Amino acid sequence: MGGPGVGTPPQGYPAYDAGPVTEAFPAFTEPAGPTGGPAMGTVPVHADEAPRWPGPEAAHAPAPAPAPVAPAPGPQPPRQPLPTPPGPAGKQTKGAGPAAKPAKPAKKGRSKLVLLGGGLVTLVCVAYGAGLLLNHSDVPKGTTVLGVDISGSRDEAVNKLEQAFGTRAAAPLQLSVGGKQVELKPDKAGLTLDAQTTVRNAAGSDYNPVTVIGTLFGVERTAEAVMPVDEEKLRVALQELGGSAGTATEATIKFDTGKPVAVPGKAGEGLDVDGSVDRVRKAFGELVGSGKAAPVELPVTTREPTVTQAELDRAMKEFAEPAMSGTVTVKAGAKSLPFGAKSLPKIISMTAVDGRLVEKYDLEALKATYGNTFDGVMITRGTGAKTAVTPQDVAGALGKALIGKTPAERIVVIDTNAG
Template identity: 35%
Template sequence: MRPRIASVPPLALTGGALTVGLGGFYLAALLLTGGDIEAGTTVRGVDIGGLSRAEAIRKLDRHLAAAGARQLAVKVGDRTGTVDPRQAGLTFDAEETVDRAARTASDPFSVIGGVFRSGGDIEPVVRLDEGKARTALGKLAKSLDNTVRDGAVTFVNGRVEQVAPRTGHALDVDTAVGTLRTSFLRGAADKVTALPARETEPKVTAEEVRRAVRDFAQPAMSAPVTLTVDGSRFTISPAVVGRHLTLGPDASTGRLTPKLDAKGLRTAPEVARPLAGITTTAQNAGLGLDGEKVVVADDARTGVQITDKALGRAVLPLLTKAGAARTGEVAARRILPEVTAENAAQLGLTERMSSFTVHFEPAAYRTHNIGRAVQLINGSLVRPDETWSFNRTVGERTEANGFVEGIMILDDQFTKASGGGVSAVATTVFNALFFAGVQPVEHGAHSFYIERYPEGREATVAWGSLDLRFTNDSGNAIYIQAESTDTSVTVTFLGTRKYDEIKSVKGPRTQVKQPEEKVSTDEKCVPQTPLEGFDVTVERVFYDDGKEVKREPFRTHYTPRDEITCEDPQRSEAPDKGKP
């Protein structure tokens, strides 16, 4: 039986022939177009058409390396700078770029099409290290960011000066990463890329600056102002006013508003000198004693005070006026004395309550510091139930407050410090309050005993750590008199006695401890003689109508006063020549 031959449809035969034909044409086209890269293919103007993959990579590496190292010109607001692409993590990937070109050229349609056309330009592939890019942009922001600046008006030597406002620009690093990549990819050498930034507009505009200059600043500096106080007159020049005058912006509207530093203005010699001749301190009536009774020795005096607020209120309105209208009156404040001839008896200042004197060896620093403390204490009036403070009344013992360096106790030994010797005044005040019978609130004895003071009945003070305070519980006011000589200080309390008599009873020394011998090389060392330490109790005994009313114990602990020998630190550190 003859085999049966199946017939093939004509359409299938035609399709097969076409496939074979196209395949052959594709192979022929590959031979005609040459290498891996389609002819006419360029990357940023570099022709890599017809090259093998390896050849194209080498060629691109040479050309893109130079382009990739070129600094990128950028700006933030109106400030310009440059970015090094390599430091910003931006590089061209030649291999990936060639792979992209090869993939485009190797599909059948591109190959067959390449017979009839040439390849086109392909963008290079960019690699971006975002971490490096953010770091580079962060550094760039430090130099190119521009903080917003408000418009301003200032005064210099009586002249008006203007500061133009400026918009602030802050680099937006997150958004700028993409912008920087695009700039690197485009590679235009003569183009400055504007990086994205956040803008902040000034609150004080140029228009507001012009208004402030026109309406206030120029009139303020146009001429001196004249002030009158109690018939006295003095002028203040524009230069002096300008040094203490500012125009500050309102936080919500940006409007410039004038502010005068009256406290600073009154320190200017042009103002301070005339005010010094006008202002006076209220002075209490001078009290004396006729036997034990208080008498008025000197009349009181009303004080005149010019406050900073009054000075500012007088000057500021005059600055926008002209001619004779630039003259104004400063309101003076009258300060009444606390003690007058008329009210001394009403205050209960009728007799001597107590008086105590401490004697000391003369020394220039001691006399000076004691005299200064006495000056500050004398005339103090302590009303009923008020608490008087040594530190508050005398102030810190500094050079600015009128004190000099002297000898005082620190860390259980004598040393040099400002205000040394003032404890003699503290001890005198303590004994005056002791015998006046008023209530001590805070006091402390010296760490070791000093022979010129009564045992257990003395006091010291230290700024910031130890004060001498008492509360006036006598029922009437107390007037403190203080006076000093080169060798003594006396404090007297005037008022009304609450008790007929107050005595002091001292007990024996207990817990006696012997001192040690020490050598000091401290540059502020003061030689010190030895004295034993001990405890002692002193009782304050109150009497009324000849009978004892009560007793109050005052217990004091004294550490030994070690013997201190001072040596030159350089001498003590010198090597012993008799030893190797």
């Protein structure tokens, strides 16, 4: 009947004795897995289960790959005991590991110092910021010059200086030469108070914390007054004083009579110019600063005339005689003014400079002479600006006319397009 029975090989396979069914697959004890079951990758086989022969279609099938075998677990590291918390009062519990040292509490004194220091820093920063806000002007708040507050804009500061010291800076210095009292005008001696430069130096923000914070408490910021000295001009003025005050005289030419008169010099006591420069400069600074200056005694020395007879003769021939030889005329635009024997002696003179006689013009007397003659006449300057005729313009033209030898050369026109 039917197909082969259990244990009977299929057709085409050799016959063999399978033996008893119970011995076909002997019992096999699998090693226990991690949970006690069969080992991973094994298939359980029961003794009462008969083997099953593969059909003919499996004859040429590839053999199944062996199932992977999990590696046996390696030895586990020993477990470390958990640390035991310290007992009461920080004592270590018996059998526990070494106890950690308790942190030291912060000192209260140090904390207060840190807070105090932080507060001071904050206060200083706030004060510094407030000081900067107060110092936003051109000249910072509290800036003084010779005791006068000039804080504010630059124009305001210049006005304050001129109002406070303008009269003082123009007042004549009282001097004494060989017991004789003489006066020296600062503007003619090159002595000035430069308000513009003083303000320019004082202007600008001062970021020094001491100065900035000090302004909040009314602390002054002192600026120096700038008083430049034209030393060459001062020496010329002192030489003139020495000629009029001492017993020594310098050779010169006078025009008092309307004609040039040569006056030789002579030896004697005269002003020590080198020793007087610093004294005059100091006296001017005191006069501007306080408004008062006692008469200054200037040193004298024995002097010989520096102008020789030969120089005196040259000055007479080249300037003095031509200057007084006739009338000269100065023109500007459509206006003109003649100068003659009556007006010229008030305007021109000769003075010794380094042993040489040079002509000198009294600009105040010159302006008084021509008055408003040239009013309305404008001169174009090198900058392109147009300004009115000045005494310097008239003096320059007059000097050229005075040495003219012909009538045409003794008429000089001021160039109104000098630019």
